[in-house]
Amino acid sequence: MTVTGDRTDAELIHLRPPGELTAQREEWLVDGLTAALPALRMRELFALRRDMFRSAGLVTVAVDPTTGAAVGALASRTDRLPDGAELLHVTTQFVAEGLRHTAVLRSSWGAHFDALGRTAEDLPRLIALKTYNPVVLCGMRAFTRIPGTSLYPDCSGAPQDAARMARAESVAALLSPGHPFDPGTGVISGIGVPADLYPERPLCRDATVNAYFARAARPGDRVLCVFDAGSRAASLALLRAFHASAATARGAVR
Numbered sequence: 001m002t003v004t005g006d007r008t009d010a011e012l013i014h015l016r017p018p019g020e021l022t023a024q025r026e027e028w029l030v031d032g033l034t035a036a037l038p039a040l041r042m043r044e045l046f047a048l049r050r051d052m053f054r055s056a057g058l059v060t061v062a063v064d065p066t067t068g069a070a071v072g073a074l075a076s077r078t079d080r081l082p083d084g085a086e087l088l089h090v091t092t093q094f095v096a097e098g099l100r101h102t103a104v105l106r107s108s109w110g111a112h113f114d115a116l117g118r119t120a121e122d123l124p125r126l127i128a129l130k131t132y133n134p135v136v137l138c139g140m141r142a143f144t145r146i147p148g149t150s151l152y153p154d155c156s157g158a159p160q161d162a163a164r165m166a167r168a169e170s171v172a173a174l175l176s177p178g179h180p181f182d183p184g185t186g187v188i189s190g191i192g193v194p195a196d197l198y199p200e201r202p203l204c205r206d207a208t209v210n211a212y213f214a215r216a217a218r219p220g221d222r223v224l225c226v227f228d229a230g231s232r233a234a235s236l237a238l239l240r241a242f243h244a245s246a247a248t249a250r251g252a253v254r
Contacts, residue, residue: 014059021054036069074108116246135202146234
């Protein structure tokens, strides 16, 4: 399947591991992302971590239509917590340095949601990922403007919500078994490899969030982020925010 993102003319293709993620396609993906993110130690990352693609249920790849190179990737799989709650686990998300602040990321998410075959009616209410980059948390936090949604962890300096901490412990145990987890900060210790993937600590535009990451996470740590849509209506609003056509599919609220 191929769709075209607005403003950037990047093509979006979907790969469903393991069958569609052949060895040749995996090398094409790795080579493209390594070239697209020269400031990060991507070659070292991919020498250690191919599971981010191989364990995914769906990989949406942004492709430069001129060169045919991969310039972005969004991968996820569906997991289930012990209490039965369904969770969309974002195993990785990359966008080329030159395509940040363009439509590629939003288009990738919209196409990804559509390719999952989910609507607001059956989209997992929980979306989780692990990151060392405060920009990622701020991006997720933007969607808490939707009424009824929430994001863990709270980086404002206020105490974490007890129920969200308990759920985060369950999520961390599922996604990163055996790794120490601090529910008070959201930090999973020592899970990021290589530890020096980021030559410098990344920064967002929110000084409070930057300070939180600097205080709580060391290189090699990752902050667990858990977005809770909370309701079907909020899931619909989320799909609409990403211009997903699934927002008007069966059962949509109008």
